Amino acid sequence: MLSEQMLRIAKENLQTHIEIEKEEEYIKSLINPLQVWISSASAPACYNLIPLLANGEVFGMATEVSIHLLDSSHYKEILHGIVMEAEDLAFPLLRSVSMHTELDDAFVQADIVILLDDILFQHEIPSLEDCIRQVTEQCKVYGSLIEKNANSKVKVIVSGKTFVNLRALMIMTFAPSIDGQNIIAVAMFLENAAKAMLARKLNMNSAVKDVIVWGNISGNSYVDLSKAKVYKYDSAIWGPPNFSRHLLDMIYDGNWVRSEFAFVLSSLSSWGHHCLGMSPAHVIATVLRYWYQDSPPGEIVSMGILSEGQFCIPEGIIFSMPVRFQDGSWEVITETEISEETQEALKRLAHDLIQVIGKFTFPPPSLSSSQTLPERESNPNTQREN
Incomplete structure (x- = not known):
């Protein structure tokens, strides 16, 4: 029936349905906080990012968040200090802050993954080929873990200053089930x-x-x-x-x-x-x-x-x-x-x-359950063209 009255009723029913869906999403957000994972969590960017994610301005004042900090065991004390300071902020929307140094638990149930710079510098700046190899290995590990552990609709943000475009492409390669629309590189x-x-x-x-x-x-x-x-x-x-x-x-x-x-x-x-x-x-x-x-x-x-x-x-x-x-x-x-x-x-x-x-290799993804996050040097002092 396409009478004017029925069209008005249909419009009203649709609006009611939308309002009910929004209410259900709001209730769900209170029960299940947004799971946010941050790699290279000992980096200064992570320290500055946590208050911005937890104050309600990013996800809305009705969405609670749980933040998971991922880095190697070498930075365990730094991560512990960040966790304690974040808890002391007492943000009402910050459900929990946790630290992780083992790969087995990385990105579990992640709704958002923020990949900061993960290039593995030794005490001396390696050659370009070594950097390419290390970036490939790191993206292989992270992509496989995101594929295995994260939610199917996870949003992945690739940031940093080393091979940002290519790291995003490799994450897509090693996490093929994640929608490419949900993986972006920050410019x-x-x-x-x-x-x-x-x-x-x-x-x-x-x-x-x-x-x-x-x-x-x-x-x-x-x-x-x-x-x-x-x-x-x-x-x-x-x-x-x-x-x-x-x-x-x-x-x-x-x-x-x-x-x-x-x-x-x-x-x-x-x-x-x-x-x-x-x-x-x-x-x-x-x-x-x-x-x-x-x-x-x-x-x-x-x-x-x-x-x-x-x-x-x-x-x-x-x-x-x-x-x-x-x-x-x-x-x-x-x-x-x-x-x-x-x-x-x-x-x-x-x-x-x-x-x-063309200089990057994309080997088939594989992951050993005994792998741990390798140590990295965060202060390279030589400029290269990447």
């Missing part, structure tokens, strides 16, 4: 650094948006300013809060953009650049908040995702490109127009990334 660190540099150049607070990072996040990348906008700029032109101006119309120093700006950003993705973990933690928390509560309407977010041929980028590689988060998922902003210059840059970046992928 917002470079995106935010670019916004901050541009804001300082304009002598203003950081109110720059829609900067796009293309390509290999921890290697050869291209920062695209063609869509960048500036808000709240103090000048003779005034407008409402949503009024913006094109950034390239306001920066007249093209040489600065091509030289100093590009050089500083390239150095940020090098192994020799260190930070205390505040920025990576903020970036990871922001990505998770967008994933669970949507990104701001109309705003572009750079993210390393599996290419399906968008923008003529070869399929099957992890490539940073513009996305938006909506309804618990993300989608590529394919309507983004790119210039011929940018298209040529994308071809070059894709070619370089494929060449690096």
Whole structure:
């Protein structure tokens, strides 16, 4: 019956059904907290990340979380100290904090897995081939464990400064049952650094948006300013809060953009650049908040995702490109127009990334139950191109 009255009843029934489902999800969230696993948990980024995950702003004020810290036994005392300090925060939404140094229990029932840098440095910086071998072995172990122990709809965030795109691709390879849509590489660190540099150049607070990072996040990348906008700029032109101006119309120093700006950003993705973990933690928390509560309407977010041929980028590689988060998922902003210059840059970046992928080996995943997390050196002091 398609009468107007029946259509109204159907609409009301649908709305009631949606409200009941939301109520059930809310009750379930109170019974079963969100299980969050963080690898390399002794790193400064993890220390700064825990309060951001537990204060309710990322997942919502109705979602409790249980945080699991994973690292080698060499860092057991550091992990114990982090657990005690996190418990002392007394966040109402933090159900529990636990430490893990054995691989057998890694990622059990994980809803979210955050992979910080896991490259295994010895006392001296190894060769590129050694780094590739170590990264492959680590991703093989983690991918197999995620496949075996995590929830089927687990969300995996790959962060850090070493082979970020390729680590995400290998996690997909060794965890084949996990939806590729749920494995992403974080590019917002470079995106935010670019916004901050541009804001300082304009002598203003950081109110720059829609900067796009293309390509290999921890290697050869291209920062695209063609869509960048500036808000709240103090000048003779005034407008409402949503009024913006094109950034390239306001920066007249093209040489600065091509030289100093590009050089500083390239150095940020090098192994020799260190930070205390505040920025990576903020970036990871922001990505998770967008994933669970949507990104701001109309705003572009750079993210390393599996290419399906968008923008003529070869399929099957992890490539940073513009996305938006909506309804618990993300989608590529394919309507983004790119210039011929940018298209040529994308071809070059894709070619370089494929060449690096060719150096990696993807052996069949296997895992010994007696394996333990190897020790790692977290302070490399030599810069290499990755």
